[in-house]
Amino acid sequence: xxxxxxxxxxxxxxxxxxxxxxxxxxxxxxxxxxxxxxxxxxxxxxxxxxxxxxxxxxxxxxxxxxxxxxxxxxxxxxxxxxxxxxxxxxxxxxxxxxxxxxxxxxxxxxxxxxxxxxxxxxxxxxxxxxxxxxxxxxxxxxxxxxxxxxxxxxxxxxxxxxxxxxxxxxxxxxxxxxxxxxxxxxxxxxxxxxxxxxxxxxxxxxxxxxxxxxxxxxxxxxxxxxxxxxxxxxxxxxxxxxxxxxxxxxxxxxxxxxxxxxxxxxxxxxxxxxxxxxxxxxxxxxxxxxxxxxxxxxxxxxxxxxxxxxxxxxxxxxxxxxxxxxxxxxxxxxxxxxxxxxxxxxxxxxxxxxxxxxxxxxxxxxxxxxxxxxxxxxxxxxxxxxxxxxxxxxxxxxxxxxxxxxxxxxxxxxxxxxxxxxxxxxxxxxxxxxxxxxxxxxxxxxxxxxxxxxxxxxxxxxxxxxxxxxxxxxxxxxxxxxxxxxxxxxxxxxxxxxxxxxxxxxxxxxxxxxxxxxxxxxxxxxxxxxxxxxxxxxxxxxxxxxxxxxxxxxxxxxxxxxxxxxxxxxxxxxxxxxxxxxxxxxxxxxxxxxxxxxxxxxxxxxxxxxxxxxxxxxxxxxxxxxxxxxxxxxxxxxxx
Amino acid sequence: xxxxxxxxxxxxxxxxxxxxxxxxxxxxxxxxxxxxxxxxxxxxxxxxxxxxxxxxxxxxxxxxxxxxxxxxxxxxxxxxxxxxxxxxx
Numbered sequence: 001x002x003x004x005x006x007x008x009x010x011x012x013x014x015x016x017x018x019x020x021x022x023x024x025x026x027x028x029x030x031x032x033x034x035x036x037x038x039x040x041x042x043x044x045x046x047x048x049x050x051x052x053x054x055x056x057x058x059x060x061x062x063x064x065x066x067x068x069x070x071x072x073x074x075x076x077x078x079x080x081x082x083x084x085x086x087x088x089x090x091x092x093x094x095x096x097x098x099x100x101x102x103x104x105x106x107x108x109x110x111x112x113x114x115x116x117x118x119x120x121x122x123x124x125x126x127x128x129x130x131x132x133x134x135x136x137x138x139x140x141x142x143x144x145x146x147x148x149x150x151x152x153x154x155x156x157x158x159x160x161x162x163x164x165x166x167x168x169x170x171x172x173x174x175x176x177x178x179x180x181x182x183x184x185x186x187x188x189x190x191x192x193x194x195x196x197x198x199x200x201x202x203x204x205x206x207x208x209x210x211x212x213x214x215x216x217x218x219x220x221x222x223x224x225x226x227x228x229x230x231x232x233x234x235x236x237x238x239x240x241x242x243x244x245x246x247x248x249x250x251x252x253x254x255x256x257x258x259x260x261x262x263x264x265x266x267x268x269x270x271x272x273x274x275x276x277x278x279x280x281x282x283x284x285x286x287x288x289x290x291x292x293x294x295x296x297x298x299x300x301x302x303x304x305x306x307x308x309x310x311x312x313x314x315x316x317x318x319x320x321x322x323x324x325x326x327x328x329x330x331x332x333x334x335x336x337x338x339x340x341x342x343x344x345x346x347x348x349x350x351x352x353x354x355x356x357x358x359x360x361x362x363x364x365x366x367x368x369x370x371x372x373x374x375x376x377x378x379x380x381x382x383x384x385x386x387x388x389x390x391x392x393x394x395x396x397x398x399x400x401x402x403x404x405x406x407x408x409x410x411x412x413x414x415x416x417x418x419x420x421x422x423x424x425x426x427x428x429x430x431x432x433x434x435x436x437x438x439x440x441x442x443x444x445x446x447x448x449x450x451x452x453x454x455x456x457x458x459x460x461x462x463x464x465x466x467x468x469x470x471x472x473x474x475x476x477x478x479x480x481x482x483x484x485x486x487x488x489x490x491x492x493x494x495x496x497x498x499x500x501x502x503x504x505x506x507x508x509x510x511x512x513x514x515x516x517x518x519x520x521x522x523x524x525x526x527x528x529x530x531x532x533x534x535x536x537x538x539x540x541x542x543x544x545x546x547x548x549x550x551x552x553x554x555x556x557x558x559x560x561x562x563x564x565x566x567x568x569x570x571x572x573x574x575x576x577x578x579x580x581x582x583x584x585x586x587x588x589x590x591x592x593x594x595x596x597x598x599x600x601x602x603x604x605x606x607x608x609x610x611x612x613x614x615x616x617x618x619x620x621x622x623x624x625x626x627x628x629x630x631x632x633x634x635x636x637x638x639x640x
Numbered sequence: 641x642x643x644x645x646x647x648x649x650x651x652x653x654x655x656x657x658x659x660x661x662x663x664x665x666x667x668x669x670x671x672x673x674x675x676x677x678x679x680x681x682x683x684x685x686x687x688x689x690x691x692x693x694x695x696x697x698x699x700x701x702x703x704x705x706x707x708x709x710x711x712x713x714x715x716x717x718x719x720x721x722x723x724x725x726x727x728x729x
Contacts, residue, residue, distance in 0.1 A: 075697055082675070082701050089668045089708050093661035093715065101651070326693040361687050361697045362679050369683040379680055386676045390669075409651060413719060417712040424705045431701075559662075 005152035009465035013150065016473055017165060020181050027173035027180070034508040037174035038105035038488050039404040044179055046411040050418020052179045053402055055186025057084075057393075057423060059135075059478040060142035060449075061539035062430075063189060063471055067455075068448030070434020071301065072335065074359035076366050077434055081427035083386050087393025088423065090551075092416045095394040098558050100403045100412040106485075107400040108493040111553055117565030118498060123572040125493035127549045128397040130576055132486045133526070134542035135398070136479065136519075140527025141538075143475040145449055150468045156528045162472075163524035166479045170487065170516040174509075175405055178480040185477040188470050190422055193429045196452075196467065199459045200436035201324055204316035205306050205331060209441030210458070214298035216351065217273040219253065219262065228264065231271065242341055250274070250341055250348060258289040261341075263350040275300065275336065275445055278346040299454065301443040304353065305332040321432070328435060331356040335438070336445050349445045359435065377603040385540070388608030392543030395550035398478075398485035479523065483516050490515035540606060541583055548611035549575030552619050560623075564630050567623030575615035582607035653722040660718060664711055671707065675700050 035041055044052070062084065069077030103110030108124035140159050147158030169177050220232030228251060230238050236253040241264075243249050249264035251271055259278075262271035275297060278286045287297035306313050307330040316327060333356060336349040358364060366382040367374040393399065403412045437443060437451040442458045444450050453471055457464035491511035495501050503511060530538075549572050556563045556571075583589060587597040588605045604610065651657075678685055678696070686697040 075701075078701060082704055085705050085708055086668070086672050089665065089672075089711070092712055093665040093668070097654070097657065097661075101654075322692060322694060325698055329693075329695065357687060357695075360695065361683070363683060368679050371684075382679060383676060386672075390672060410720065410723060413716055417716050420712045421709050424709045428702060428705055 005150070006461050006465045006468075008462060009150050009468050012465050012469040013472060016469055017476075020177075020184070020473075020476065021165070021168060023180050024169045024172040024177040027176040030173070030176065032506070032509065034105070034492075034505045034512070036176060037509045037512050038484070038492060039401070040175040040179050042405060043407055044405040046406055046415040047418055048179065048183050049402060049406050049411070049415035051186045051422055052182040052405075053186075053399070053415060053419035054190065054422040054426070055182030055184070055474075055477045056402060056481040057399060057419070057478075058186065058189055058426060058474065059539065060139055060146075060471065060475050062426075063193075063474055064142060064146075064449040064452060065539065066427075066430045067433045067437060067452035068450070069365070070431060071437035071443055071451040071455075072448050073365035074354075074435070074438070075362050075431075076364055078431050079362060079366070079386065080389065081430050083389025084393065085420070085424050085427050086390050088416065088420045090391065091394035091399070092413065092420060094558065095400075095554060096403060096412045096416045097409040099400060099554070100406070100409045103404060105401070105404055105492050106488045107397050107550070107554075108489065108497070110400075111557060111568060112497075112565075114557070115565035115568075117569070119569035120565050120572075121493055121498040123569045124550075124553075125489040125498065127572050127576055128489035128493070129486055130580075131395075131397055131542055131546045131549065132482045132489070132519075133522075134538060134545055135396070136482050136486075136523045137526050137530050138538040138542075139475050139479050139482070140523050141530050141532075142449065143472065143479075144527055144531060145447065146453075146468065146472050146475070149450065149453070150472060155531050159524055159527035162475055162479060163520055163527065166476060166483055166523075167517055167520035169476070169480050170483045170520070171513045174487075174512065174516075175401070175484050178477075178484050179402075179405055181473075181480055182477040185470065185473040186422065189474060190426050192463075192466055192470055193426055193433065196456055196459070196463065197429045197432045197436075199463070200432050200455070201321060202318045203436075203440070203459070204319045204324070205303055205327055205439060206315040207303050207306060208314070209302050209439070213302065213441040214300075217262075219271045221264070221269060221271055223268055228268075242344065244339055244341060248339060248350070250339075250350075259286075260289045261346065261348050263348075272351055274351070275349040276346055277446070278344065280345075297446075299442050299444055300336050300349075301334070301438045302441050303331055303333045303439050307331055324432065324435075325360060328356045328439070329360055333359065333439055336443070338445065359438065380609060381605050384604060384606040384609035387612060388540070388544040388547050388606055391547040391551045391608070391612060395546040395554065396542075397489070397546075397550070398481040401485050401488060402481075483519050483523070486519040487512045487515035490519070544583070544606055544608045544611065545576060545579045547575075547608055548579040548615050552612065552616035556616070556619050556623075562623050562627065562630070563619065564623045564626045566626040566629060567619045567621075570622045571615045571619035574618040575611060578614050579607040579611040582610060651723065652726040653719070656722050656726070657719045660715065660722075664715055668708065668711060672704060675704060 066077050066080050099110045102113040111124050112120045143162035144155035144158040147153045169181055221228050222230040228241050236255050239252040239254050241251045251262045252259050253262055261274050261276040263274050264271055276288055290296045308316055308327055333354055335352045335354045337352045338349050340347050363369055363372055367378040368382050406412050406415055433452050437455040440458050442454040453468045456467035495511055496503050552571050553568045582602050585600055585602045586605050587600040590600040591597050687695050690696050690699045
């Protein structure tokens with residue numbers, strides 16, 4: 001679809017970026033030591049650190065991805081919110097304080113504290129890099145997606161802008177400037193998501209999303225010999241009829257030289273207009289049969305029935321947060337389902353009537369009900385996802401380094417609680433933002449990621465500008481954290497510790513800055529290369545790899561005396577290799593390769609349920625086999 | 641005088657805090673697994689109305705988020721008290 005560029009969005013964005021860069025300059029003078037660069041000197045206030053945690057964690061996938069997924073698939077998107085937050089329970093109760101006690105700058109430090117082992121330094125720094133890069137790609141792709149509507153620039157420009165600003169933030173003042181960028185962004189995101197939710201509740205539910213909303217056409221059919229012979233409207237000429245997957249009949253009709261696609265109703269009495277994108281033989285892309293500039297590719301998503309206390313109404317007026325959900329549950333809405341028409345270079349989105357009840361229960365995306373056709377593997381996918389989300393958070397290196405920016409274990413704990421409260425509150429809002437987007441006619445079927453900002457636009461261009469600028473800032477905050485984590489892995493873990501380069505403080509900072517620059521350039525290249533990839537999909541991948549590679553190592557180190565260095569190193573390698581291997585052979589990847597989903601050798605989209613236990617098992621076995629190594633353990637750790 | 645827990649100072653409350661953390665973690669994990677298991681075994685149950693016309697999906701989902709926040713505050717209060725008492729001796 002076409003987005004108009006808003007002047008206000010540009011102004012707000014420029015002000016924000018200016019403030020961030022100014023802050024970086026200010027802190028740059030203070031950041032001369034390695035401790036300052038990698039861990040913000042260890043003296044960030046726990047309250048600031050807690051909100052910065054939120055700013056670090058609530059990436060583009062949380063804000064854009066989850067809202068979009070809820071808007072398109074209802075409660076199944078909210079499962080991510082529940083799982084992502086539950087992950088913080090693991091971080092708070094098991095990981096926060098011991099990790100603070102053990103480490104200095106990075107999570108590799110903590111893992112290695114008892115062992116002083118080369119293999120841990122190497123594998124943990126590689127794992128940090130692999131996880132961070134998987135996490136970086138969707139952030140950069142998301143940045144590119146955002147500048148298209150926000151600033152009217154091409155995708156690659158967005159990636160370049162984010163990359164350059166972030167390299168600047170990190171290379172000037174490392175973790176200090178990164179912390180404040182994340183703090184400001186985290187606070188803004190939560191405040192404005194609350195405002196957006198108030199708008200949604202105040203607006204209530206309405207059968208008519210607005211005067212501009214497209215009324216989808218219905219055309220009667222003439223059936224002869226159980227086939228469509230024509231339409232009841234003489235203006236339309238029947239062009240062709242295609243049956244897809246044996247159950248959907250799609251029909252193309254021509255009127256005034258414009259070809260549009262319709263779907264035959266279940267009783268064959270009428271045709272219902274769909275959204276379509278076709279690529280013609282000469283390479284032109286047509287949106288609903290016309291060039292993009294004609295603006296015929298409509299925003300969608302509307303209610304067809306609203307029931308309040310047993311009575312059907314046209315609109316509800318303002319609703320409370322619980323009344324909103326219970327009213328929606330009794331209502332009905334139209335979602336749009338995507339289908340490709342084989343051999344026509346055409347993709348269509350047809351209207352799918354959906355009960356409100358189904359929107360606020362799991363099942364539209366993850367098939368769990370046997371009645372709805374769930375199989376063993378679809379159920380395993382659901383369990384695997386919930387497991388990876390639960391165990392992934394406390395294994396993300398860019399989150400873990402934030403424990404080294406505060407002064408004490410108590411501050412580490414308190415900042416985790418601030419983070420849980422802030423992030424938990426935000427995640428509750430995602431349900432309203434997602435559902436609000438699904439019924440107010442704002443969805444762009446081409447990009448679910450834009451659902452949140454487009455909903456803001458429905459309430460006014462000012463709110464849209466602010467929300468979009470924050471979404472962009474969201475990417476800045478998270479990418480900064482990822483680059484600090486990666487630069488720590490390269491300069492501190494790998495060069496200083498593994499290669500034993502014996503760098504002094506100044507050289508360590510310099511190496512960190514050069515590494516940040518390198519990773520930044522790499523991230524820009526990846527962001528341009530992976531244009532069009534789904535943001536949430538890749539973040540899910542990062543979580544699965546992190547949970548498989550790092551979490552067994554962290555937990556066994558803390559809670560099992562017999563853990564050995566070789567056990568940890570082999571578990572990290574097993575975790576990375578098995579999770580990436582399963583992902584590469586998964587149905588989702590097969591679809592991306594252009595192959596049949598059903599041909600995938602492993603019918604799982606999320607590897608967690610296999611790779612996490614496997615990595616833990618390898619850790620236990622190798623540790624038991626290498627017990628004699630443990631007498632060399634550095635005794636500076638008490639797991640009391 | 642007892643100041644804030646100093647950097648890397650021996651923490652006598654560590655064992656007790658760790659035990660409390662593990663207990664709370666197990667409680668939360670059981671509740672979280674309960675949600676996943678209902679989704680897996682009897683998803684229809686999630687549609688049943690529980691309180692105030694809200695179904696189990698909403699109550700359980702919001703409940704897990706709110707519980708994490710509440711448990712966090714409780715854990716912090718107990719840990720801080722333990723640290724103050726045990727480290728000042």
